[in-house]
Each structure stands twice: as C-alpha cells, then as structure tokens.
Amino acid sequence: MQGIAITDRSGRRILSTHFANSLDAALAIDAAVAHSKPVVWVHSQSRHPHDSDDSDDDGDDDDDDHRPHHSRTRTAPRGLAVCQIERAGLRYIAPVDHDIDPLIPLTFLTELYETLKTYIGGPVTEGSLKDHFDVVLALLHEMVAGGRPQLSQASQLKELVVPPDSQFFKVALNAATAAGLNIPSQTTANALVASPLPWRRQGIRYTSNEIYFDLTETLSFTLDAAGKPLSCSIAGALSCRSRLSGMPDLALTFTDPAVLDESAAFHSCVRYGRWNKDKVVSFVPPDGSFPLLSFVHTPPSTTPALALALLPLSLSTSVTLGPSGGAFRLALTSRAPPSRPLTRLELRLPLARGAHAVMATATGGALATDERGRSVGGGGAGRWEVVEGEDEGGEGTREGERRQVLVWRVDQLCSTDRPAVLEGQYYASPDARKPPFLTLTFDSPASGFSGLRINTLKVLNEQYSVYKGVKTRGRAEIEVRTG
Structure with missing residues (x-):
C-alpha cells in the first residue's frame, strides 16, 4: 500500500499517512469519489521506483534481437488499484501499486475502522478524528510499516499506543518519573516486545480469570x-x-x-x-x-x-397485480420456542409504480396480556407503514417519482403465538409491473x-x-x- 487516506464523501482529505507520490494520492482519492466500487483501477503516468530503466540495457545479450519488443518491463501498465471502504460518511482509501489480493487492503481498512471505534469510544467522525489527531497518526504508524499491514488488533495496539482515556495516566506517570519516584522499569509496551509471542505481553495478572x-x-x-x-x-x-x-x-x-x-x-x-x-x-x-x-x-x-428446516419460521406470500392495483397477503409462522423468540422482524414489500391509497390489516401474532399475565386479546401482529425508498424492484420510475415500499414490523414471534398476517390492497398505475421480490429480516438473539x-x-x-x-x-x- 502506498499510504492510507481518510476523507469525507466529497474527497476532502481529513487525515492521511505520507505518500511517496502526491500525484498518485490525488488520483486515488479522485477515483474513489467518482466510483462506489471497493476496488478501482487508475492509470498513472508517474514513475515508480520499481519500474526498470530501459536506458541501462547494454545491448550485449545475443538474445536481444529475439526478444519481443514489448517486453514486460517496457509495457507493464503503470497504475494503481484503489481500495476503499465507506463507514459513517467517511472514506478509507488505500492505493496499491503492486499485484496483491485486494482482500488484504480491504480487510486492513475494515480493521482500521474497528480499531478507531475502540480507541475513540464512539462514532468515528471528522470531528472525533481531529480531536484525537495525534493518537490516530500514532496508530497508523504502528499498524502500517513499509506499506505492509502490521498490527491490527486493538488489544495489542493498546500496549504501544496509549488510548485517549488513558492520556491522564501517561502524564501522571511521566511526572512521577521526573520527580524521582520508584516506577517499574518495564512498561507494558516493553513487556509486549520482550514476550515470545507478538500478540501477548508477559506478566498479565487478573484476580478472576474469565x-x-x-x-x-x-x-x-x-x-x-x-x-x-x-x-x-x-x-x-x-x-x-x-x-x-x-x-x-x-x-x-x-x-x-x-x-x-x-x-x-x-x-x-x-x-x-x-x-x-x-x-x-x-x-x-x-x-x-x-x-x-x-x-x-x-x-x-x-x-x-431439509434446507427450509434451517429457518426458524415459515413465510407464506401472495402478491398479485391487476389493471387498477395490487393485493397482498403475507403470513409469518414462528417455530422458535418461547424461551428463544424471534425479534425485530421486518418485511419490506416494494409496491408497484404509482402506488397510492394503501389499505392493510395486521392480525394474529402474540396475544396481549395484562399486568397479571392474563390474555386480553390481540395486538402482537406488529405495525406497518409506507415509506419512500429506492427502486428496489428493478423497474424504472418516471422523473420525480420514487418507489413506495410497504414496511411491516413485528417486535417478536414464537411458536406458541398465532401466525402474524398482513393483508391489504392498493391502487397503482395501469402500466405498472409487479415488483420481482420482497425481503424479510429478523434476529435470533439466543441461537x-x-x-x-x-x-x-x-x-x-x-x-x-x-x-x-x-x-x-x-x-x-x-x-x-x-x-
């Protein structure tokens, strides 16, 4: 990797390591902004140190006349593979000028973001990066050496780079040393370096081992x-x-x-x-x-x-579309035991183009109970709403028109609950087509x-x-x- 750059979505640089070639860095950032793909190829006219110089050839080799004129050193395309990820509105960019698996820099950038979250202790934003500018640069110095990823685990890096919440302890330790107080000579960083294992320091002690x-x-x-x-x-x-x-x-x-x-x-x-x-x-x-x-x-x-047995619920869907509108019936039946219910169920159904006047009714689901645990009727089939979304159905929309999406949310569902059912209808454009798919997501918090x-x-x-x-x-x- 030539370096690491962190920018906003528009490409304005917030923080970066040293780049040997500033032109390549600018080209890489421009390419990352212009394309949303995680890997983008950019042609570069700059000269890299590993490029061979044809003028150094003496021409004494008898085989020179038999070699193709477009040898690899003369025609190898000069360029960069720009690897990037986007997290919380920021771009993490790593241009690569060697032939390596792009998963390596992409994985490193992901681990860099996770490490920054651990160090900052909250969202990684432009403001939080600027507030901890010196700590972030020290992290990058330890995580990348000679363009190659090194340490990437926060548990190891904390032994080498003091987290922001420990800066006061570091200042107090320096003050105690200057005052001549007895301070142990082996720091945690030295213990990590002296350890036979690069990921674990010596002398770790806990009162309870967990x-x-x-x-x-x-x-x-x-x-x-x-x-x-x-x-x-x-x-x-x-x-x-x-x-x-x-x-x-x-x-x-x-x-x-x-x-x-x-x-x-x-x-x-x-x-x-x-x-x-x-x-x-x-x-x-x-x-x-x-x-x-x-x-x-x-x-x-x-x-x-056998394949469906992996799913802890069964899903029954019926989606139709006629000349004047569409109708749907969606049913969810859980097979999860009451001790491990499914939670945060969300079904998203893209509606046909021009959808309006949506009417739906949710029935079934868990029975509502009073303070003593007695059943008082329904109420567990969730709630629904129509929101504006992207063109999830793959059908082109007219200018100024956005896809309408029916979102049905159920808090939790288990095997002892009644099937949760949502059925309804809506009006749509006469030439509308039925959306090709719907999506369902849910959590299984205990299995x-x-x-x-x-x-x-x-x-x-x-x-x-x-x-x-x-x-x-x-x-x-x-x-x-x-x-």
Whole structure:
C-alpha cells in the first residue's frame, strides 16, 4: 500500500499517512469519489521506483534481437488499484501499486475502522478524528510499516499506543518519573516486545480469570414464489474476550467441527496444523477482545424440506397485480420456542409504480396480556407503514417519482403465538409491473443456524480455574421472489 487516506464523501482529505507520490494520492482519492466500487483501477503516468530503466540495457545479450519488443518491463501498465471502504460518511482509501489480493487492503481498512471505534469510544467522525489527531497518526504508524499491514488488533495496539482515556495516566506517570519516584522499569509496551509471542505481553495478572465467546451467524436465503429454496449460506464469526493471567494455552473443541471445514479463517494465534490434524482450535489468546475465527457454511442441497428446516419460521406470500392495483397477503409462522423468540422482524414489500391509497390489516401474532399475565386479546401482529425508498424492484420510475415500499414490523414471534398476517390492497398505475421480490429480516438473539456449538475448553500451562461464557446469536436475511 502506498499510504492510507481518510476523507469525507466529497474527497476532502481529513487525515492521511505520507505518500511517496502526491500525484498518485490525488488520483486515488479522485477515483474513489467518482466510483462506489471497493476496488478501482487508475492509470498513472508517474514513475515508480520499481519500474526498470530501459536506458541501462547494454545491448550485449545475443538474445536481444529475439526478444519481443514489448517486453514486460517496457509495457507493464503503470497504475494503481484503489481500495476503499465507506463507514459513517467517511472514506478509507488505500492505493496499491503492486499485484496483491485486494482482500488484504480491504480487510486492513475494515480493521482500521474497528480499531478507531475502540480507541475513540464512539462514532468515528471528522470531528472525533481531529480531536484525537495525534493518537490516530500514532496508530497508523504502528499498524502500517513499509506499506505492509502490521498490527491490527486493538488489544495489542493498546500496549504501544496509549488510548485517549488513558492520556491522564501517561502524564501522571511521566511526572512521577521526573520527580524521582520508584516506577517499574518495564512498561507494558516493553513487556509486549520482550514476550515470545507478538500478540501477548508477559506478566498479565487478573484476580478472576474469565473468557467469553460470542458466536454471531448471518443466514442468507433466497426463495422462489412457491417457497422453494434457491440458495442458502451462513456466514459466522466467533469473537473472544480474554481476561486470563499468565500464558494460558487453550484447546477449544466443537460439537460439529465439520461446519468449519468449508472455509474457516483463524486469528494468527491459532495453530493451524493442530486444527488440520485434530479439529481442535489450539491457541494462546491475546489479552482483551479479538476475533478468533470466521467462516462461511453452505448447507448441503439435499431436499427443499431439509434446507427450509434451517429457518426458524415459515413465510407464506401472495402478491398479485391487476389493471387498477395490487393485493397482498403475507403470513409469518414462528417455530422458535418461547424461551428463544424471534425479534425485530421486518418485511419490506416494494409496491408497484404509482402506488397510492394503501389499505392493510395486521392480525394474529402474540396475544396481549395484562399486568397479571392474563390474555386480553390481540395486538402482537406488529405495525406497518409506507415509506419512500429506492427502486428496489428493478423497474424504472418516471422523473420525480420514487418507489413506495410497504414496511411491516413485528417486535417478536414464537411458536406458541398465532401466525402474524398482513393483508391489504392498493391502487397503482395501469402500466405498472409487479415488483420481482420482497425481503424479510429478523434476529435470533439466543441461537444460531449452523448448529456449531462449543463443546469443551481446556486450559494448559496454568493451574487456575477459568469461568467460560458462551453467547450465540443470529440474524436472517431472506429474499422471496414474487414471480
């Protein structure tokens, strides 16, 4: 990477590292603003140090006459691959002038944003970056060396760059040293450098030893109009928060490790050879919070019924469109137990062009109860509204006309509740076409979808007992084709 630049949406630079070529930096920022793609190719006329100089050829090689005139060094296109992400209205830009996998700079930029959120302790905005300008530059200095990503975990960086909320302690420590007070000679940064492991310093001590695992899974489903699954995938991430003393060596096992066989990515602290051999995640954890592993799982496509069993609810849809308008009937039936209900259900139905006079009724859902827990009737089928949205249905709109979207929200739904039903109708333009799909999202705050479960956790090299906490949560994103 030639450097890192943080700009606003218009391309105005807020903060950046040093760029060897200011022209390339300007070209990269202009290209990022002009294109919304995460990777953009930009031709550059500037000369890079690694370009060869044809004038240095002596011409003594007998094979010169047989070599193609357009050799690689003479015709290799000079340019930049501009990698960028956008978060909270700011652009994070990294131009690359070498042939590398663009996932490397894109992943680094994402980790940079997460690190800044941890350090700032709130939203990463232009104002918060300027307020912590010196801290952010120090972070970039530690995270990038010679154009290559180095440290990217906040738990490690805090040993080298003092967070803003610890600046007062740093000032007090300097004052105590100047006054001649007895201060331990080994700082936490020196302890990290002296440690045999680059991600964990020596001498860590806690009064109670605890470790927490958070498993988050996102289920992506696509169904046809008849409810038959077309595609399905599960993206998961297991993060860890470690508060363990000394140098613990952990061995983590799962009840069904085959879920991770397809495409698992591990933190650098994990011994990959042990995983390949025994399906055991063996590692010495960094201190604090860090992402332990991530994976993408594609369930086997055997039968539609088996694939649909992954969904903790069933969805029934009927969307029609006639000469004067459309009608719809949407029904949600939950299979989640009452102890783990589905929450924050949101169904978005793009309406046909020119939709107006929408009328709908929501029925069913959870029964409302009084203070003593007695049923007092309905009220759990949620609420609906019509909002303006983008052209989600893929149909072109007339100038000045925006797509109308029906949004139906249900707070929670479990297997003991009645099916939540929303049905209604609306008027539309005579030449309107039926939108091709609708979307449904919901949270499963107490369970995932892949069946991955932590089985055992063994602690080696340390004699203390460890409290282990595990939390699993999921989120589903379903797209249903309407025709």
